[in-house]
Amino acid sequence: MAAKRTSLCLISRGDGESAELLLGLKKTGFGKGRIVGPGGHLEPGESAAQCCVREVVEEVGLEIEEGDLVRACGVLFRFPTRPEWDLHVAVFQARRFQGEPAESDELAPAWYPIADLPWHGMWPDERLWLPRVLAGEVFEAEITIGADEETVTNAVFHVEHDA
Numbered sequence: 024m025a026a027k028r029t030s031l032c033l034i035s036r037g038d039g040e041s042a043e044l045l046l047g048l049k050k051t052g053f054g055k056g057r058i059v060g061p062g063g064h065l066e067p068g069e070s071a072a073q074c075c076v077r078e079v080v081e082e083v084g085l086e087i088e089e090g091d092l093v094r095a096c097g098v099l100f101r102f103p104t105r106p107e108w109d110l111h112v113a114v115f116q117a118r119r120f121q122g123e124p125a126e127s128d129e130l131a132p133a134w135y136p137i138a139d140l141p142w143h144g145m146w147p148d149e150r151l152w153l154p155r156v157l158a159g160e161v162f163e164a165e166i167t168i169g170a171d172e173e174t175v176t177n178a179v180f181h182v183e184h185d186a
């Protein structure tokens with residue numbers, strides 16, 4: 024079974040020690056209760072970037088031009104005990120946007136200091152790959168998730184550009 028395709032947007036503002044990342048409490052669906060970035064499944068005929076733009080509007084009410092998205096990485100999540108859950112996440116970064124974050128039915132957004140992210144509430148796998156993205160590395164990763172549906176049992180990185 025092919026992995027489902029999703030996108031994820033890492034929206035940031037500020038620089039240096041004051042840099043912040045827009046995350047939000049997921050209110051519905053897979054991962055409910057976790058702190059995540061806006062994202063979701065590609066619709067038929069949609070590119071990953073188009074999906075990213077749409078999901079950001081739907082989930083946090085910000086407008087982003089597709090041309091302002093920077094491809095950061097791709098992560099293929101494998102769930103050997105639930106292969107129907109396998110998904111590929113195309114991760115983009117955005118620093119330009121219009122509007123103010125607004126809560127939706129799916130996400131309650133908030134800005135978090137990049138120097139002090141709420142790791143305890145996030146997917147455990149993000150500790151492995153998110154710091155590399157934030158450091159400027161571009162890569163494709165394959166991450167295997169254990170039977171508890173959250174613990175990482177293996178991770179392989181194919182780096183395209185070093186930070």
Ligand SMILES: COc1nc(N)nc2c1ncn2[C@H]1C[C@H](O)[C@@H](COP(=O)(O)OP(=O)(O)OP(=O)(O)O)O1
Nearest residue numbers: 029030031052053054062063064100112146148149
């Ligand atoms: C281990 O599982 C996951 N880890 C991480 N870091 N991120 C994940 C994981 N599973 C899903 N995601 C990301 C991928 C997408 O960007 C979002 C949303 O995916 P989800 O499967 O929850 O999709 P829905 O919110 O149900 O999708 P729609 O918005 O399309 O309805 O989370």
